[in-house]
Amino acid sequence: MVRIIHRGDIIHVIMSSVAGIYILQQVDTKIDRSKKRIAEINSVLDDNSAVVETLRQLQEASVLMDSATKKHAGVQGEIDIVSSKYENGEKRLYSGTVTNPKELKDLQDQGEALVRRIAELEDAKLEAMIVEEDCKEGLEGANRNHEVALHERKVLEREMDSESMTILDDIERLEGEREVALNSIPDELIDRYELARSKYRGLAVALVDDGMCSGCGLGVSTGHVQAARSGSRIVTCDNCNRFLYVK
Numbered sequence: 001m002v003r004i005i006h007r008g009d010i011i012h013v014i015m016s017s018v019a020g021i022y023i024l025q026q027v028d029t030k031i032d033r034s035k036k037r038i039a040e041i042n043s044v045l046d047d048n049s050a051v052v053e054t055l056r057q058l059q060e061a062s063v064l065m066d067s068a069t070k071k072h073a074g075v076q077g078e079i080d081i082v083s084s085k086y087e088n089g090e091k092r093l094y095s096g097t098v099t100n101p102k103e104l105k106d107l108q109d110q111g112e113a114l115v116r117r118i119a120e121l122e123d124a125k126l127e128a129m130i131v132e133e134d135c136k137e138g139l140e141g142a143n144r145n146h147e148v149a150l151h152e153r154k155v156l157e158r159e160m161d162s163e164s165m166t167i168l169d170d171i172e173r174l175e176g177e178r179e180v181a182l183n184s185i186p187d188e189l190i191d192r193y194e195l196a197r198s199k200y201r202g203l204a205v206a207l208v209d210d211g212m213c214s215g216c217g218l219g220v221s222t223g224h225v226q227a228a229r230s231g232s233r234i235v236t237c238d239n240c241n242r243f244l245y246v247k
């Protein structure tokens, strides 16, 4: 609380108040920027689409691989069955137990048909192996991509976490500076400042730089500049209404 007794004291209080809200504004601008960056970091971290997408591709490649392996195994199984049938037929044909010419002819015909079927199946097996090989390459590629995405994600998280921690420390320090700045400003002015900040997108105090208001970019009258410089009263920009501060 500030006790005002003499006129000189009043001017002193106002001067330190204007300087105070300018400092407060600078601190708040830094806090706003830090919080905005934290929000950006959170939004970057929320986007995990690269990992999700590469995982989806990996699962898809894995399904294709399973199906190709099954296909290959299925054809091989069929080859085994047909081959065994062929071998049994051949055994019977040359065993000497079959003497009936008609039966011998049937066995021979069946043997030839089975040989043709085995040849067809061998072709299908070759095709299945080629598909399986392609799927294997696809799966390995998808696995690599997913590993890369996971690694990049980990690196990103490490960087973002480290940046976040630095920013949170900054915010904590700035909040301390804010408390100090608040102590030099009368409550009524703080209320006006907060109201102006909410109205003017966070910027309540504008520095007058080379006769221009840094808040809106328009010129400030010489009278205003002088009054603001003297610090004898609170001066606001005629255009954007922000408090004017002259260094």
Ligand SMILES: [Zn+2]
Pocket: 206, 213, 214, 215, 216, 217, 218, 237, 238, 239, 240, 241, 242
């Ligand atoms: Zn202005």
